[in-house]
Amino acid sequence: MNALPAESIDCIFADPPYNLQLSGELRRPNDSMVDAVDDDWDKFDSFSDYDAFSKAWLKAAQRLLKPNGTIWVIGSYHNIFRLGAQLQDLGFWMLNDVVWRKTNPMPNFRGKRFTNAHETLIWCSKSQDARGYTFNYDAMKVLNDDLQMRSDWLIPICSGGERLRGDDGAKAHPTQKPEALLHRVLISSTKPGDVILDPFFGSGTTGAVAKRLGRRFIGIERETRYAKAAERRISTVQPAAHDDVETMRSKKEEPRIPFGWVVERGLLQPGTVLFDQSRRHSAKVRADGSLATRDASGSIHKMGAHVMGATACNGWTFWFYDVEGQLKPIDILRQKLRAEMI
Amino acid sequence: MNALPAESIDCIFADPPYNLQLSGELRRPNDSMVDAVDDDWDKFDSFSDYDAFSKAWLKAAQRLLKPNGTIWVIGSYHNIFRLGAQLQDLGFWMLNDVVWRKTNPMPNFRGKRFTNAHETLIWCSKSQDARGYTFNYDAMKVLNDDLQMRSDWLIPICSGGERLRGDDGAKAHPTQKPEALLHRVLISSTKPGDVILDPFFGSGTTGAVAKRLGRRFIGIERETRYAKAAERRISTVQPAAHDDVETMRSKKEEPRIPFGWVVERGLLQPGTVLFDQSRRHSAKVRADGSLATRDASGSIHKMGAHVMGATACNGWTFWFYDVEGQLKPIDILRQKLRAEMI
């Protein structure tokens, strides 16, 4: 980075090591082993070592950015808070933090925490007074069905045919990012012809997407095997024609509403008694959205099946609540929530 | 905080000042003014002032937490990265970062950034080796329709009837959090009767939800007008009945039943042959509750692992017995014994 000329870069995308601190192996319930990121390049002796490493490359990045350039940094809770604080300390100006919500994250196999279903990106201008940075507001709005693009993005992880693999079928890089993510980053904050720098090039996703979108790019990668794979990959990319229409999938299915949200949102109080249509069966709502009878407890679906002696049941249509003697299906509460969430 | 006894708190929820760095006023497209947070309590002279303030109250929080207590901190990109780095530096151990996705965020009026549609919560245990913290995995799972709860939560901002207002109709507190958010926080990481501390009590959302869910709470608030409003608010809250704040119990909390008791009690005869679900493997029950194949013997767990060539196995769910050609899991025998023990 120090060999490049100052103020020569329009946009930096950086996906640095996350400094995961893993101890021991992790197995799935079926006893198979989770292939963890345990590469040497992700090992640091302490937080302060990691901070020193971060500060060094962030300062180099600052020198390279044009006055109206911006920088994106991606990370997880292991490292992103340290990076964010450093960015602020160095005088970068935060424009947004953006959440990449994964449609298909790895589950939490031992049931000890929430499923870690997102990563965080931070987007900064070079300084507080840099007002001329690129933000393609209208492109983002179109991409989001004519609503302003929000700071939470729903994008699948990189898998299937997009995932680079060696001859043995093993992944070429342990943390390859999806092209859809880089697509949105580059469409939102760069112009055709801009120079993009990726100082942790890895499998070259930034280069592949930049080339396709008519941007120029510089990738820096320490490991020869990754650099070679990236070069091969990018050589096959065809730049899109000038005004090609972009085909981002916007997943606008009907949102799934868990019954627990009805309780959490106060539409039913804990302790409310639900009935089936004939009032033959009843169950009590608890604070976590489970139903309880004398002998069992579980979700509205499990408990519907339980009281009927069936194997499955749609709890939303099975259970009713009492409003002044009249039974109303709980499904109307779901519809109420759904209306708010569109 | 320094007046409270050490290791007396089960869970801390902290919503500290965000250190918003607003320059000048912000107007909507129709020229109306946005009522921004410009209170004196949100003003700090520099990042290092804010860091010193944060470090002071986080250290006090650390002293107050029980060894297996946890702390939640909420913030936006203005302050959350600094708080996260501090938490790590002080030795708290991050369990998750959680994104509160707002269904109805304030739009970005200038069209210069992404709509800031989320805030971030960080959830930590007191130290890396504290593994006995409370996480109501099954309650979270049922709350989310029998799928693991993820780290991204979709919840509306606090508005409408829930929003506290003065006689003049003005907001009683500029950053009142929705009760649904606290509901999920408390249901996920506390038990009924636990003591919750909120060192930035504000309008008292933590207290209101804690009271309703049968938790005890301590709220600390510097501004008399907020403390008064919170007190009034909480006095009207009705606690839910004891049974209704019970959540789904995890299997680990069920009484332990050795497999030998099943044989001892005559639910399976010595000599009975057990199969795995696919009938690929089989083993014979012996009088002491061990299983035997041609080449080995041991507990139901050891033998399940043995025949599969796995490192571990839950024998209760792995082995089945034959009732007139139908395979039934031996786990139903355990449930039978458990039911008798109540």
Added chain:
DNA sequence: ATACCCGATGAATCACTGC
């Protein structure tokens, strides 16, 4: 040609008790 089943897998800070 289509449907179904099964196995593999992804940036993971992922047990607890009793001797």
Added chain:
DNA sequence: AGCAGTGATTCATCGGGTA
């Protein structure tokens, strides 16, 4: 402190093979 035993624990997606 160390070790051994019990037994709790997964979602979305892709690809290949079988019905």
